Amino acid sequence: MAGFQEPLAKRPKIEGYCRFNSKSTHIPIQQSPVRNVNGYFGNKQHSSNIPVPKSINTPQGKANGSGGIHSNRNTDHLKNLFKQRSALPIFPARSRLLEELKKSDVVIVIGETGSGKTTQIPQYLHEERWDRKGTICITQPRRVAAITIAKRVAEEMNTNLGGLVGYSVRFEELVSQSTKLKYVTDGMLLREAISDPLLSKYSWIILDEAHERTISTDVLFGIVKGAQKSRKIVAGDPLKVIVMSATMDVDHFSNYFNKCPVLYIEGRQHPVEMFYAREKQEDYILATMSTVFQIHKEAPPQHDILVFLTGQEEIDSVTHSIRQIAKDSSLQEYPKLRVYPLYAALPALQQLDVFRETASGERKIIISTNIAETSVTIPGIRYVVDSGRAKIRTYIPGSGFDVLKVKKISQAQAWQRTGRAGRETSGCCYRAYTLNEFNAMTVNPVPEILRSNLASVILQLVAVGIKNILTFDFIDKPSALHVQQAVEHLSLLGAITLRSETLELTETGKKMAQFPIDPRYAKIILSGPEYGCTDEILTIVAVLSSESIYINPSGKKDVAANTRRKFTSVEGDHITMLKIFRAFKASKENKVWAHENYLNHRNLMYAIAVRKQLVQVCQRCDISIVSCQQNFDSVRRCIVAGLFTNVAELQFGGKYITLDTKQEATLHPTSVLFGGKPAYVLFSELVVTGKTYMHINSVVDAQWLYEVAPEYFRKRHIKR
Numbered sequence: 058m059a060g061f062q063e064p065l066a067k068r069p070k071i072e073g074y075c076r077f078n079s080k081s082t083h084i085p086i087q088q089s090p091v092r093n094v095n096g097y098f099g100n101k102q103h104s105s106n107i108p109v110p111k112s113i114n115t116p117q118g119k120a121n122g123s124g125g126i127h128s129n130r131n132t133d134h135l136k137n138l139f140k141q142r143s144a145l146p147i148f149p150a151r152s153r154l155l156e157e158l159k160k161s162d163v164v165i166v167i168g169e170t171g172s173g174k175t176t177q178i179p180q181y182l183h184e185e186r187w188d189r190k191g192t193i194c195i196t197q198p199r200r201v202a203a204i205t206i207a208k209r210v211a212e213e214m215n216t217n218l219g220g221l222v223g224y225s226v227r228f229e230e231l232v233s234q235s236t237k238l239k240y241v242t243d244g245m246l247l248r249e250a251i252s253d254p255l256l257s258k259y260s261w262i263i264l265d266e267a268h269e270r271t272i273s274t275d276v277l278f279g280i281v282k283g284a285q286k287s288r289k290i291v292a293g294d295p296l297k298v299i300v301m302s303a304t305m306d307v308d309h310f311s312n313y314f315n316k317c318p319v320l321y322i323e324g325r326q327h328p329v330e331m332f333y334a335r336e337k338q339e340d341y342i343l344a345t346m347s348t349v350f351q352i353h354k355e356a357p358p359q360h361d362i363l364v365f366l367t368g369q370e371e372i373d374s375v376t377h378s379i380r381q382i383a384k385d386s387s388l389q390e391y392p393k394l395r396v397y398p399l400y401a402a403l404p405a406l407q408q409l410d411v412f413r414e415t416a417s418g419e420r421k422i423i424i425s426t427n428i429a430e431t432s433v434t435i436p437g438i439r440y441v442v443d444s445g446r447a448k449i450r451t452y453i454p455g456s457g458f459d460v461l462k463v464k465k466i467s468q469a470q471a472w473q474r475t476g477r478a479g480r481e482t483s484g485c486c487y488r489a490y491t492l493n494e495f496n497a498m499t500v501n502p503v504p505e506i507l508r509s510n511l512a513s514v515i516l517q518l519v520a521v522g523i524k525n526i527l528t529f530d531f532i533d534k535p536s537a538l539h540v541q542q543a544v545e546h547l548s549l550l551g552a553i554t555l556r557s558e559t560l561e562l563t564e565t566g567k568k569m570a571q572f573p574i575d576p577r578y579a580k581i582i583l584s585g586p587e588y589g590c591t592d593e594i595l596t597i598v599a600v601l602s603s604e605s606i607y608i609n610p611s612g613k614k615d616v617a618a619n620t621r622r623k624f625t626s627v628e629g630d631h632i633t634m635l636k637i638f639r640a641f642k643a644s645k646e647n648k649v650w651a652h653e654n655y656l657n658h659r660n661l662m663y664a665i666a667v668r669k670q671l672v673q674v675c676q677r678c679d680i681s682i683v684s685c686q687q688n689f690d691s692v693r694r695c696i697v698a699g700l701f702t703n704v705a706e707l708q709f710g711g712k713y714i715t716l717d718t719k720q721e722a723t724l725h726p727t728s729v730l731f732g733g734k735p736a737y738v739l740f741s742e743l744v745v746t747g748k749t750y751m752h753i754n755s756v757v758d759a760q761w762l763y764e765v766a767p768e769y770f771r772k773r774h775i776k777r
């Protein structure tokens with residue numbers, strides 16, 4: 058079979074799995090009738106003759122681990138990079154691709170993950186100098202991807218990051234006047250559209266990973282489409298658009314973009330042998346772990362395993378457990394294990410670990426979120442173990458908030474995961490769920506816009522000048538009810554007013570739209586001067602915007618909690634965070650101090666950087682930064698001003714019920730309020746993992762709720 062390189066000598070026999078019908082499975086890519094089924098292009102002969110680089114070195118990791126700026130002038134290294142570039146599946150298709158891009162204003166490009174779309178297409182455009190009139194902007198749904206890809210491309214182009222190649226993600230930017238290739242998160246481009254709806258800085262906009270269908274990408278589709286039309290008519294200054302993805306519902310997209318052409322890059326997908334669980338698994342974590350060890354006992358060394366699980370906490374814990382089990386004497390006869398976690402919030406340096414080549418006699422196991430589905434390509438993978446789940450942001454109807462829930466993935470995602478096993482040679486995929494369960498999964502993931510809180514996006518749309526949300530050209534329109542609920546929430550926050558069918562931003566709303574954060578948190582900052590505590594609020598919002606500042610090593614959780622007890626405030630987690638931040642500043646941002654107190658130095662430093670940015674926005678919006686020193690009551694009152702929809706009430710019997718949606722919720726064990734029973738608790742987030750947990754909580758007073766939103770609470774009849 059073409060592309061079949063090296064059959065696995067020995068197939069691990071894993072208990073509890075059954076092989077899927079045929080011996081091997083080709084990963085389906087949805088074909089579009091726009092081109093016939095054989096409409097692949099790329100020189101097959103040529104591409105299959107070029108050896109795929111077996112390992113990918115990441116010299117930037119070694120030379121300049123902290124990221125930042127690097128320029129590598131080592132010619133051998135450059136030659137090697139060029140060789141790698143020319144070996145990518147997209148390389149032989151370069152001229153055909155450019156030809157098509159020249160002809161059409163919008164083109165959809167589909168190609169397997171790792172074929173070179175994100176790193177190469179922008180370089181091809183630059184090599185042709187098609188960026189003379191404006192920058193090439195490439196959007197990514199994830200900040201990690203935007204940063205690591207920009208680094209990689211700068212390296213391939215042998216320039217300093219922040220020069221010709223730059224990136225812009227929330228709270229972090231590295232661009233200059235000379236930047237021509239700009240990797241941005243979709244959220245950042247959306248924000249830019251507020252001040253420049255025609256996106257006039259750009260000559261090309263590449264909407265990447267379109268299948269992810271984040272809210273921001275979905276809205277960008279409409280904005281970019283509109284900008285393209287306006288620029289053609291008004292300015293005569295064309296905007297070219299490329300929509301890229303590894304997999305997607307191409308017809309839907311092509312129809313949306315006026316039946317634009319769809320191009321397929323021939324990938325190098327090798328056959329993957331499929332296995333399904335024979336029986337439904339009660340505990341998917343246990344099922345995936347036991348599969349990993351069974352494979353480990355059977356597979357030759359350097360046959361690496363990629364495991365798909367859901368979230369940071371779960372992944373850290375499974376990584377730890379696998380490392381512990383690997384120490385067992387019964388496993389010493391098998392290859393040495395290197396186990397790495399992979400999730401978006403992982404420090405960049407640690408993320409590079411997953412790209413390292415596996416030494417002989419060893420095996421690499423990567424435990425990842427859905428980030429490894431399409432966003433990053435990991436070399437060496439022969440086995441995929443798929444839990445069939447992901448943490449998915451889901452909106453609770455009737456409320457103003459989203460929850461992160463572990464949910465079944467879609468079939469399209471399952472195929473993407475499977476595909477990771479066949480990147481370099483043939484491989485195996487173990488699905489820790491039955492074929493029936495697979496068949497019951499939805500075909501494509503539900504776009505985020507149909508399942509999330511729309512408040513933030515509506516605020517931005519109104520700020521861009523779109524006043525009637527329901528007439529906006531959405532690729533998939535959110536329901537009128539969802540829109541109405543978000544509009545109500547925004548008007549409760551005082552951000553918008555409705556005048557004869559059209560939405561207008563209030564003065565508060567205009568300021569809120571300036572902040573790159575959830576409108577509720579923007580409202581809290583704007584309320585700072587009124588409560589005399591902008592300074593404290595900025596700190597709290599900055600800490601909430603970063604990853605957890607706590608370190609809780611397993612086995613030492615109690616020691617960590619006891620050490621941090623001196624910062625604990627009976628008023629709750631928000632004030633505790635404030636006290637920690639102040640103590641950290643007093644220690645002069647000392648690393649040793651952070652370490653001794655079981656605090657994450659990097660995340661605290663990140664919070665400091667975020668805070669600086671928020672201060673700048675305050676200065677731009679003329680918001681005075683005042684401090685209440687130790688008067689923490691006013692800080693909590695101020696938080697209520699934005700988060701009054703996130704409150705739960707204590708019931709007889711000790712349970713909490715949320716006031717908004719009347720659902721049962723529990724204080725999370727990591728909360729300083731855990732074990733206490735305050736009558737009213739304000740929570741930052743609800744997380745559903747089995748139970749519904751309230752995360753990051755503060756004690757609040759019923760009276761404050763009435764003061765902030767009297768109408769809203771009168772309807773909810775709380776006891777005063």
Ligand code: ADP
Nearest residue numbers: 113169170171172173174175176177205209434
């Ligand atoms: P696509 O967008 O089609 O999924 P990319 O352009 O992102 O593909 O990646 C093409 C190839 O470039 C990958 O297969 C990998 O070999 C290499 N590559 C991309 N990013 C990195 C990185 N950060 N470090 C090392 N290699 C990378």
Ligand code: MG
Nearest residue numbers: 174175265431
């Ligand atoms: Mg890509």
